Amino acid sequence: MPPCSDAVPHRKNRLLAALEPEDFGVLEPHLEIVDLPKGGLVYDAGEFIRYTYFPHNAIVSLSTILKDGGTVEMALFGREGMFGLVSALMTRQSFGRYVTQVAGTASRVVVDRLIDVGRERPRALELMFRFTEALLAQTLQTVACNAVHSVEARCCRWILTTRDRVDRDALPLTHETLAEMLGVQRSTVSSVTRALQTAGLIQQGRGVITIINRAGLxxxxxxxxxxxxxxxxxxxxxxxxxxxxx
Known part of the structure; x- marks a missing residue:
């Protein structure tokens, strides 16, 4: 993906913002800004990982690819974290398919440079480990969620987690996107979102879902x-x- 011409501050990513100034100062010269277009494939399953990404306002999903070609979400990444480091520490191969679900920008750094900074700056390394633990908790909870909870409940969770990462109620979500993330048919998502709209929780538009009642959701x-x-x-x-x- 080509570097983005608009210099969005790296610290729009909250993990980078949480770094101590001295630690960020060591990492900053190695960061570059890139565009992540909606639907863009960042890494495919098994692909060599060269960069770690720190999203600003983009949202990227990690999905596993099933034998029939279907996908199921394993993790979601936004401004709270990073992706492309954990799986690069050993094999350098992607665990699954990383796809941009909400377009935006991100900071990225060559994996080797990030590892070097972690070795040099112990506090930065600790922050990366903390995120890795949080990511593991998210992934395991998502696995449990996919196994036992209803499509309606999981759809509400996905809408809410998207809202938390973009800070606005009008979300650029399509039925196709939700179906892919939830591992269900598009018609199932259409039925669920129609029920949520009837209940006064959301309002649907063309390619947009607007949250009307967050507490109810x-x-x-x-x-x-x-x-x-x-x-x-x-x-x-x-x-x-x-x-x-x-």
Whole structure:
């Protein structure tokens, strides 16, 4: 992906913003800004990983590819974190398919440079480890969620987690995107979102879902939404969302 011409500050990513000034100063010269277009494939399963990405306002999903060609979400990445480091520490091969679900920008750094900075700056390394633990908690909770919770509850969780990462109620989400992330048919998502709209929780538009009643949407969501938020707030205070909403 080509570098972006607009110099979006690197610290729009909350993990980078959480670095101590001295640690960030060592990393900053190695960072560059890139565009992540909606639907763009960042890494495919098994692909060699060269860069670690720190999203600003983009949202990227990590999905596993099934034998029939279907996909199921394993993890979601936004301004609270990074992707492309954990799987690069050993094999340098991507665990799954990374696809941009909400377009935006990100800072990226060559993996080797980031590892060098971690070795040189222990506090930066600790922050990366904290994020890795939070990511593991998110991934395991998502696996459990996909196994036992209803499509309605999981759909509400996905809408809410997207809202937390973009800070606006009008979300650029399509039924196709939600179906892919939830591992269900598009018609199933259409039925679920229609019910949520009838209940006064959301308003649907062309390629946009607008949250009308956040509190009601949280009540409809499963417990996984809150558990994932709490994991991030415990390990990385202030990176995931606003503390007063946690």
């Amino acid at each position: 949280e009540q409809m969501s499963c417990e996984c939404y809150r558990r994932i938020r709490r994991s991030f707030e415990r390990l990385l205070p202030g990176t995931y969302g606003l503390a007063e909403q946690a």
